Amino acid sequence: MWKFKTPGIPDDEFERAEKVPITKEEVRVIQISKARLKPGQIVYDIGCGSGSISIEAALQIESSGKVLAIDYDETAIELTKRNIEKFGLTNISVIHGNAKEKILELEEADTIFIGGTGGDTKEIVELCENKLKTNGRIVIGIILIETLYSVLQVLEKLQFESVDITQVTISKSRKTTTGTMMLARNPVTIISATRI
Numbered sequence: 001m002w003k004f005k006t007p008g009i010p011d012d013e014f015e016r017a018e019k020v021p022i023t024k025e026e027v028r029v030i031q032i033s034k035a036r037l038k039p040g041q042i043v044y045d046i047g048c049g050s051g052s053i054s055i056e057a058a059l060q061i062e063s064s065g066k067v068l069a070i071d072y073d074e075t076a077i078e079l080t081k082r083n084i085e086k087f088g089l090t091n092i093s094v095i096h097g098n099a100k101e102k103i104l105e106l107e108e109a110d111t112i113f114i115g116g117t118g119g120d121t122k123e124i125v126e127l128c129e130n131k132l133k134t135n136g137r138i139v140i141g142i143i144l145i146e147t148l149y150s151v152l153q154v155l156e157k158l159q160f161e162s163v164d165i166t167q168v169t170i171s172k173s174r175k176t177t178t179g180t181m182m183l184a185r186n187p188v189t190i191i192s193a194t195r196i
């Protein structure tokens with residue numbers, strides 16, 4: 001059982017798999033902060049990957065809330081399940097399948113995280129607009145510039161306000177034989193907005 005409620009679980013606390021990318025600790029902290037989670041909320045984690053966002057969100061919404069973690073990749077689903085068990089959480093349901101179809105079956109959400117769309121960005125963001133409660137929050141983590149462009153285009157046409165775009169490039173230290181150098185990771189853009 002993880003003993004802290006504050007976000008920012010170190011990456012190496014999670015079970016990992018080579019072909020399943022994880023949202024790194026510092027980026028995850030920003031995403032959780034942008035979501036403004038409260039106890040009792042219903043949260044989707046679309047493209048849950050390793051489940052790291054689901055786990056951080058589950059800790060914030062406490063046992064009265066529920067995370068619905070969706071991924072179409074079987075390895076990601078197994079990994080998310082292993083992490084849920086490792087962190088001893090009971091408020092996450094794991095859903096295997098394409099978010100395009102699975103979202104339709106879900107109850108309304110207070111908050112939606114999108115970590116992957118597999119190229120169906122427009123369709124998935126539109127479905128999320130339909131499922132988000134008024135004043136609900138959407139938080140999208142973006143690596144590809146094509147995805148960034150699609151999200152901006154689609155958000156403009158939908159019922160969202162207070163669109164915030166934040167781009168971060170995290171550098172982490174590495175010891176060398178002569179000192180400590182900083183190594184930059186790829187930039188990540190985080191788009192968040194509120195459903196009108």
Ligand SMILES: C[S@@+](CC[C@H](N)C(=O)[O-])C[C@H]1O[C@@H](n2cnc3c(N)ncnc32)[C@H](O)[C@@H]1O
Nearest residue numbers: 022023047049050052071072099115116117118
């Ligand atoms: C960058 S990873 C997400 C990382 C995750 N936030 C974490 O911390 O581990 C993106 C994930 O989205 C999933 N994905 C992409 N498109 C999807 C879709 N249409 N439906 C369900 N899962 C999808 C991929 O299989 C992948 O596991």
